[in-house]
Amino acid sequence: MPLDRLIADHATLVRAATSDAEIHAHTLSAARELGFDRIAIVHALWFVRPGARLIFLHNFDEWGEIFLARRYYAHDPALLTARRTNKPFTWTEMVTMNPPDRLGARILGEAGRHGLRAGFTVPVAVPGEPGGCCSFATDADELPPAAYRRAAAWIAGEAFEQARRLHGYPVSVEDSEAPHLSPRRLECLCWATIGRTDAQIALIMGLRPSTVRTYMRDLRYLFGVCSRTELARAAQRAGLIGLDDVFP
Template sequence: MADGMINGFSGLFESLTDASCEADAILRLQSGVQGLGFDRVMFAVIPQPKVSLSDVYMRSNYPTRWREQYDRDNLRAADPTVEHCFKASSPFIWMPQSFQGDQQHALYEEASSHGLKAGVTLPIHGSSGEIGMLTCVRDQAPGNGFINDLHQQLGQLTLLRDLAFDTMRPYMHAPPPSQEVPALTARELDCLQWMAAGKTAWEIGRILSISEAGVNFHIGNLRTKFGVSRRNDVVIKAIRFGLITLPG
């Protein structure tokens, strides 16, 4: 058991600390969270004290429709995880009984309908006044199995939170990339999204009803437009520019 835990810590450390850029770190964080049995992750930090919540640095692979509803309806005001992270350092466990009162119950029901049913929020309190959270969520009704898993994984999740904060800190204060965002065709965007989902050129061709050669042609154009030579670098740059969403 101890050896397995040490190996797990080592793998998480090496994965995040070896990230080549912000988008690469985000993908590695997502992979680490999924390796611990969670479906979704949100990393959110207010990078400086006394700034607006609207200035939060946030990266997640939550469903887009849920994020839009959350922002549109200002559900943050009823979100107990936000209040918890401002006043506590202990984990907040996502279970129905963790949400108190009508507003919080309604929030949990809405989140559950989007596949956010059970999980844990780990508060972040940085040495320079940063406040935030790492939230890892499953699309699974909470029960004894979830609690047992969480007891075993909490150490690795805490390490992952600290590593993610150290890795992402430079990007929280970094200016936006100076490179101009390339203009892409609709077909190139389609290819990008399926590349981010891990599909091969042959699989993308089947999905889009075009030839594999046609897919490779579009990928070649993408490499040229992004100024990179590797397929993975195309995906990383596209995520960084906000052209596609994280696979989830």
């Protein structure tokens, strides 16, 4: 089947899906057309705090059970690398981008012995939501051609988006829209996010404390929240605050 047709057919099917099982089945079918026989569509947070809103779909079978039982997710090179890049990567590239430690190397070796010898991972990150990834694996010595991997990346994006739909993501439009902020209010928001008090922000920005209090009051009003903690969460959800702002 032509790759464009495969991508379009998969999108049609998963957009009509009403369960995780359907999304997994349609995505696995498309992956097999591309030369992959194992897939995982996951929110990384699921491994630490399993919950109904978090996505965890896979057919890793025995390897999946071992992965959970031994808590390999804390050291898995694919999950760790997916947190550090926005572009899809092969597992060969991954070893260069983010060299695994001894346990990470052991995980890769064990995965290979359980039928995941070569793989391709697509990171997924949406502001304000748990991060995740889609991984495709095969027992073959080599991955499918680059064009097939690009098709897999499109399929992964659609599968994750439709899984998010079934799990209650994204948040409502009203909650996720970012209000327009002046540069000074945005700077004030960033300082407040890392725990600075109004007095400290006034000193840092060279403003009167009353001006900072006005800025903070305006920010709470614009985001529809009552506290600084809620303000930080709302700003992150809207994509105005990233990890570099929270952990400078």
